Amino acid sequence: MAEPTPAVTRQSLAAAALRVLERDGLAGLSMRKVAAEVGVRAASLYWHVRNKEELLDLLNDALIADAEIPPREGSWREQFLEYGRRHRALLLARRDAAKVVAGRLAPGPHTLAVLEDQLDRLRAAGFGDADAAMASYLLSAYVQGFVLQEQSPLSAAEAAGASRGEAARAAGETFRTLPGDTYPNLVALADDLTDPDMNTRFEFGLQRLADGLAALLPQGGTASGGPS
Amino acid sequence: MAEPTPAVTRQSLAAAALRVLERDGLAGLSMRKVAAEVGVRAASLYWHVRNKEELLDLLNDALIADAEIPPREGSWREQFLEYGRRHRALLLARRDAAKVVAGRLAPGPHTLAVLEDQLDRLRAAGFGDADAAMASYLLSAYVQGFVLQEQSPLSAAEAAGASRGEAARAAGETFRTLPGDTYPNLVALADDLTDPDMNTRFEFGLQRLADGLAALLPQGGTASGGPS
DNA sequence: AGCAGCCCCTAACATCGTTAGGGGCCGGTC
DNA sequence: GACCGGCCCCTAACGATGTTAGGGGCTGCT
Known part of the structure; x- marks a missing residue:
């Protein structure tokens, strides 16, 4: 070798x-x-x-x-979403990537290139200078925070064989059997809290971010709940 | 002792x-x-x-x-914002708290209590079960990601004496002196990217989150850009 | 008296990040 | 040809780390 x-x-x-x-x-x-x-x-x-x-x-x-920048087509919103999705995919692709990236701002050349492209699109979409800078910061903070939580062991049933879905079911059981008088909401939402479908969980936050940013634009971008 | x-x-x-x-x-x-x-x-x-x-x-x-839960007064939005602010304040209060919390889902009793209260308010505000669960997850992901980035050294001028503002100015200089033909946006937004005012940076993201979540409610909560 | 659990100890293991100091090799200069 | 300085790697060692093995008191119950 x-x-x-x-x-x-x-x-x-x-x-x-x-x-x-x-x-x-x-x-x-x-x-x-x-x-x-x-x-x-x-x-x-x-x-x-x-x-x-x-x-x-x-x-x-x-x-x-090896971050692939998304194609420059579609609305700014679609491009924004794609950026978030690809960033997450990148962090998930390599083992412990999120932990390495977390708390490491020092920008190498590749990081700079990605940031440059991101800012360019945000400004083209009509965001002001300060808003564009903050929006890109916001996106990366969210993605890093999300993936970090996503990859952390759900409890003590971590690396020990338990698959993700299995651990989720165990965590759900933990929530469901909590004392119902002090934790009524945790018991009631046990399933929702431990839903192992991280993709839609991530997408939910991403859509909220996009909605919040869209409200900043003069014409107020297209609403989120569109068809298809 | x-x-x-x-x-x-x-x-x-x-x-x-x-x-x-x-x-x-x-x-x-x-x-x-x-x-x-x-x-x-x-x-x-x-x-x-x-x-x-x-x-x-x-x-x-x-x-x-020692997380203090915010008072139960004002709109759900104000309570949501307060939750975010206090969570960040908590992570900033104790040294390296963000690094400890990051990637550690295992919920102790205190964590459960906070989550329970958060979910209760979100449901009272009118969010559906799944949305409430995801919203609370979203908030904590954002706060953790933000504080983690906030506390990471801006470059190599880290623990070595340089104050936050000083490091920010140095980073700004780094951006500003980049080759302007390949990084036009980084050069143009150098000041915005390295603005050391983390409070407004955090608040920006928090408001975007609140806006995005408000759009989920039937009456669509009050808009963000209000006066005062 | 004896036994069992609890709670702490001393030693030791492998591994870690990092430094000190040395030695080849390669280019250029007298 | 002799010398020299920079480059790049080496061996050895330091102190510190997480963790385990095995032992020994102390307390309370039988």
Whole structure:
């Protein structure tokens, strides 16, 4: 597998870190493993990188790297939605991607490109400068927060075999058997709270965001509940 | 300080962990330090707690414990906004609280109480069961995502002395000096993107959420852009 | 007296991020 | 040809981490 790598670059480091991340998760990503992945011993990494933090910054941008920007067609609303969906898909695609990205603003080149494109579309849609900036911030905050919650274990029945649907059913049971006099709403909404269909859950929030933003435009964009 | 603690309970563990978190941050929170805080050696913790993970679950609920639920007055919208503001304030109040809470769904008793109250108000406002559940999920996802981004270092000028405003100005300079032909929007919106006023940034998103949710109600709640 | 549970201990394990210091190799300069 | 400085990697080690194994008191019940 690992041929005598001709040169270790920051790029190859990022690629190696990405492979380790996929294999062992964020908790299992160590300097030594990344070093081994590029055919080198741990201490040598510090020639290319100041910290593990800096390595994670590299990894962060490498994750954003394969973000596909949505086609420039349809209403601004449809483009906005697509942006949100693809961002979520990106975070879900690679193991622990959300945890890596969370709390890591340091923008690499790929991140900058995505942000630039996003702002361009928002301004073209008629949003003011401040609103456009805040809207893009809002979207990324929502997506990151959502995926982070989505991927967190529902309780203690986490990595231990339990599938997502199974864990959801267990959580539902937990809610349903709560004391009904102190937690009437939790009991009543047990099914809704533990609905494992994360796609529609995400879509719900996304539509609310789009609606809220649409109200900012002079003509007030098309309403949300349209057919089809 | 540390008197010969009569008994180590899960409660006292949570309190100790909270103290260590405030002093040394999440990265500096180790089993040994928490143990020392309760007057015990590290291995003894494993009698009360299975994992460090479980300790963090305890800590998580201890953080939520001092959440003050907003007064039950005003429109549902005002109550919704207050909920968001207080949740953010809570996460900002304690060091690294957002990082602890992020990706930790396991609901302790305090978390359940807050959720119960939130759902009660949303249903009283007229939201359907599924919508109420999703709305509360939406709010917490936004708040967590926002605070997480808010607290992440703006670039490499992080813990190194630079104040928030100073870091923001540096980041603005970074954006402003980007190649203007490939990043015209980033250059143009440099000031808006790096505006250090996080309160209005947060409020913006919160208002958008409220607007989006209001559109779901039959009478369509009062519009956002009111005077005052 | 003895047994059982509770609660804490000392040691130790493997692994981690990081630093110190050394050594080849490669280009250019006297 | 000799020297030299930058580049890139090495071995060794430091302190700290989460976690487990095994032991030992103490309390209360039989």
